[in-house]
Amino acid sequence: MERSGRIFAILLVLGVVLQCAVATTYVVGDSSGWAVPSDSSTYSNWVSGKTFLVGDILTFNFTTNAHDVLQVTKESYEACTSTNNIGSVITTGPANINLNSTGEHYYICTVSGHCQSGQKLSLTVSASPTTSPSPAGAPTSQTTPPPPPSSSGSFVFANVFVSVLCIVMCFLV
Structure with missing residues (x-):
């Protein structure tokens, strides 16, 4: 025995x-959540030191109708515009986004003035040891929460x- x-x-x-x-789930901004930051480097500081892998999940905690989240191209990220978006605007918080492809990922809040005030996120996603990179242009987000870990x-x-x-x-x- x-x-x-x-x-x-x-x-x-x-x-x-x-x-x-x-997969690892990252809460964007940690306890501050997804909000207009007091410092424009808040989200770049938050990304610093983290390694994002294909399969990880970003959770954007925000109050519905006060903020939103949209994945955009680098050009739209830099210009704080939603003209070159990838996917659709997620207006209901919290929003969970699966990182399904390698490369640079860019997210902004489209509420007037928020992106210009620093509510934007840029990060690099690396290949997971057990996954292969998705082809360019493959969808990288979802608007519904991920399934519970048990499934x-x-x-x-x-x-x-x-x-x-x-x-x-x-x-x-």
Whole structure:
């Protein structure tokens, strides 16, 4: 019985390690959320030191009808205009955006004056070790929240893997 207890503990640790391989969710601006910043470098400072990977999720916390979020081209980001948008304006907060492709990603708030006041975000997305880059122009966002972690593919795989290993090990002990 002692041997099966050790095996179970090892498998439990293995399951926890595998579950850590799922996507990271970043809350844009941390506790400040997605708002007009007091300093125009707020969001560039927030990005600093973070590594964004394909599969990660950005959560833009904002009050519905007070702000919005739109993915745009670099030119529109720099000009604070929504003329070259990628996707559609998300007006209901919080907004979850999946990072589905590598490269530079640009987001702005289209509410009058907000982008010009610094409510814009630029970040670089790198390839995940388990994914390949999406082709250029592939959609990179969604307007609906992501599924709960318990239904994500990696999480389900990790749980099934650990469960099967536990069953097999119990029969071998």
